[in-house]
Amino acid sequence: MTDSIYFAPLLPWQQTLWSQLTARVLAPAQSLPHALLAAGMQGMGKRAFVWRLVAWLLCRNREQSPLSACGNCESCQWLKSGTHPSLQVLPIISMPMNAATHDSHEALKSSNKTKTASTSKSSNQASKTTVKVSLTTKIDDIRALQPFIYQGGQGMRICVLDHAEQMTIAAANALLKTLEEPQAQVHLFLISDSPAKLLPTIKSRVQQLPLQSIEPTLARDYVTHALGSTIHREAVSPSQIEQLLQMANGAPLAAIELAQADWYSKRALWLTTWQALKQGKRSSIAASDYWQSQLSIQEFIQLTETMLLDIQRLGVGFESQQKDIELKVALANNQPSSNALDALSGSLQQIKVALQQNVQEKYAYDKLMQQLAQL
Numbered sequence: 001m002t003d004s005i006y007f008a009p010l011l012p013w014q015q016t017l018w019s020q021l022t023a024r025v026l027a028p029a030q031s032l033p034h035a036l037l038a039a040g041m042q043g044m045g046k047r048a049f050v051w052r053l054v055a056w057l058l059c060r061n062r063e064q065s066p067l068s069a070c071g072n073c074e075s076c077q078w079l080k081s082g083t084h085p086s087l088q089v090l091p092i093i094s095m096p097m098n099a100a101t102h103d104s105h106e107a108l109k110s111s112n113k114t115k116t117a118s119t120s121k122s123s124n125q126a127s128k129t130t131v132k133v134s135l136t137t138k139i140d141d142i143r144a145l146q147p148f149i150y151q152g153g154q155g156m157r158i159c160v161l162d163h164a165e166q167m168t169i170a171a172a173n174a175l176l177k178t179l180e181e182p183q184a185q186v187h188l189f190l191i192s193d194s195p196a197k198l199l200p201t202i203k204s205r206v207q208q209l210p211l212q213s214i215e216p217t218l219a220r221d222y223v224t225h226a227l228g229s230t231i232h233r234e235a236v237s238p239s240q241i242e243q244l245l246q247m248a249n250g251a252p253l254a255a256i257e258l259a260q261a262d263w264y265s266k267r268a269l270w271l272t273t274w275q276a277l278k279q280g281k282r283s284s285i286a287a288s289d290y291w292q293s294q295l296s297i298q299e300f301i302q303l304t305e306t307m308l309l310d311i312q313r314l315g316v317g318f319e320s321q322q323k324d325i326e327l328k329v330a331l332a333n334n335q336p337s338s339n340a341l342d343a344l345s346g347s348l349q350q351i352k353v354a355l356q357q358n359v360q361e362k363y364a365y366d367k368l369m370q371q372l373a374q375l
Helices: 003-007 012-026 046-058 074-081 118-134 139-150 169-180 216-227 238-247 252-260 262-278 284-292 297-315 327-331 338-356 361-373
Strands: 035-039 087-090 157-161 186-192
Touching (some): 003 046, 012 046, 035 046, 046 074, 139 157, 139 169, 216 252, 238 252, 262 284, 338 361
Parallel strands (some): 087 157
């Protein structure tokens, strides 16, 4: 994510909320709530909305530019350079100029798309571990905000706390004081992918932005326009758009990310590999060697988790979400037991942990193929 997210076009389903909030700010009373929460699943555009609103609130020309920050004033230039004196962001990696795991399109992108040497992959894995740790906000981080919040007489000041659900308990309790004692012209924006993990005392002191509901027609039109007529050189049909949105739980940006993921086009191939392993027509080592040339282990795990979810759905009588592959036919004579599915799901989680400890990708792939043969 770069600084361009501050000035990106407004997402279609956010226009009404944008008009409501900007009208409140431009009204004589300027009644924007002290603390706002943007929460919900990834892929709905909540971060895009928050950063755009932050830029507009700080913009020197907002009265003349109600639809977006002007991009030219001193404030907008500070944002572009990542040095705005009236903006504080926690964790710092969430600052648009610095974000390494963010989603200006909110659906997370894989940072390991290459099929290069294992040393490069190990470096990516170590980087992911570092990023995961750095998303945690601690009590010292909240304490360090206090001078900024209570300095007074400095005009509007904004604090953005991303991944708010990852605050430590001590940090959340320290934040409560700020939420309970609003300061003039200080606004806090909390962003959370998992609001259920937030302390109830935090949620009770913030006003949640209604960003979670998207009208289906808007979602379909947006995804259709964004993807164009082809994905991986194959034509995109309306039914495929519907499938993407269903698999993404209705989140348009996540649906787009899903369509563009390297592993998404290899779902039928995964099914063929699984059947060949089950029938003894292919060895787990040969399958492992082949897939290592196709996807990183992280991507293959995403693919496998997606396939297992649909296998579980079919096992309990629901329809498959993936209508474009013959999953039901494959399961006609080979429906894995719930114990076998649970065992493989548990192994996937163990492999994720092992990869963070720099276990070789080949070893992880070999082990996964052996277990897939037993499913």
